Amino acid sequence: xAVVSQHPSWVICKSGTSVKIECRSLDFQATTMFWYRQFxxxxxxxxxxxxxxxxxxxxxxxxxxxxxxxxxSLTLSTLTVTSAHPEDSxxxxxxxxxxxxxxxxxxxxGPGTRLLVL
Amino acid sequence: RKEVEQDPGPFNVPEGAxxxxxxxxxxxxxxxxxxxxxxxxxxPKLLMSVYSSGNEDGRFTAQLNRAxxxxxxxxxxxxxxxxATYLCAVNMGSWGKLQFGAGxxxxxxx
Numbered sequence: 588x589a590v591v592s593q594h595p596s597w598v599i600c601k602s603g604t605s606v607k608i609e610c611r612s613l614d615f616q617a618t619t620m621f622w623y624r625q626f627x628x629x630x631x632x633x634x635x636x637x638x639x640x641x642x643x644x645x646x647x648x649x650x651x652x653x654x655x656x657x658x659x660s661l662t663l664s665t666l667t668v669t670s671a672h673p674e675d676s677x678x679x680x681x682x683x684x685x686x687x688x689x690x691x692x693x694x695x696x697g698p699g700t701r702l703l704v705l
Numbered sequence: 706r707k708e709v710e711q712d713p714g715p716f717n718v719p720e721g722a723x724x725x726x727x728x729x730x731x732x733x734x735x736x737x738x739x740x741x742x743x744x745x746x747x748x749p750k751l752l753m754s755v756y757s758s759g760n761e762d763g764r765f766t767a768q769l770n771r772a773x774x775x776x777x778x779x780x781x782x783x784x785x786x787x788x789a790t791y792l793c794a795v796n797m798g799s800w801g802k803l804q805f806g807a808g809x810x811x812x813x814x815x
Contacts, residue, residue: 619800630807631749631792636800680748684801687754691737692801694794696748 590614591683593697600671601705608666608700610681616661617683621694622654625678637664671704678702708732709795711806718783718813725779726809728793737796738776740767742789743808749792752778783813 590613598606610620622634622643635643635656643656655667664683668675678701682694711728718724730738741749753760755767755776766779776795780787790808797804 621802631805633802633805636802638800678746689754689756691754691796693737693739693751693754694801694803695751696741699748 589685589693589695591681591695591697593681593700595700596698597701597703599703599705602672603670606668606671606702608668608679608681608702610664610666610683610697612662612683612685612695615683615685617685618661619684619692620658620664621682621684622656622664622666623680623682625680625699631680634666668702671702673704676702676704707806709793709804709806711791711793711809713807714810714812716809716811718780718787718811720783720785720813720815722783723779723781724783724811725777726791726811727775727777728795728806728809729773729775730793730795730804731774732795732797732804733771733774734798735795738767738769739794739803740765740776740778741792741794741805743792744789749805752791780811783811785813785815787811788813 620637623631635645637643637658658664680699682696684692687693738755740752742752743749759768764781768777793806794803
């Protein structure tokens with residue numbers, strides 16, 4: 588249980604294009620999904636918290652107009668990197684939370700998307 | 706001070722040995738705690754939740770010390786496949802939001 592998929596797994600694009608990443612919870616409904624970014628040899632950095640049917644909450648320093656998040660259903664959230672530039676190249680990982688058997692919200696991660704902007 | 710801190714390591718561990726490491730957190734109101742394992746170039750995978758009474762899952766034991774505000778992970782009888790980066794995560798309150806540590810690298814050697 589608690590499987591999260593992410594698509595695509597790899598993206599190579601030209602500078603200035605937009606890239607859309609999908610995150611799906613496959614066997615559970617996730618009220619909340621999270622988007623992270625991780626640069627090589629660095630820790631996970633939370634970008635935004637996404638709740639179904641409402642606007643995402645962005646972390647300080649994350650441009651909401653550059654990283655568009657849509658959470659249209661309880662099983663799908665999308666992240667669109669608009670007008671991507673080489674400095675946006677990174678490993679983008681989503682997670683979806685669901686209550687554990689002890690009632691705590693527990694996050695399960697998708698396999699991540701590697702974005703390379705040329 | 707960072708909200709969640711870990712010794713980055715690496716901890717070089719002979720196969721079969723025991724290794725333990727801690728993670729300190731600053732928010733005394735945190736209610737839930739987790740250990741994740743991340744392999745190189747992969748996503749984090751939930752290893753175990755950390756319960757206030759401590760809990761064990763096979764060769765892995767997690768402990769919580771609220772008074773000193775740290776959690777620990779102990780790995781017994783280390784296997785080569787235990788080589789990974791171990792991330793601790795602390796609940797930040799709303800919506801299951803977590804604050805992650807930077808990770809502790811463990812390298813198990815033959």
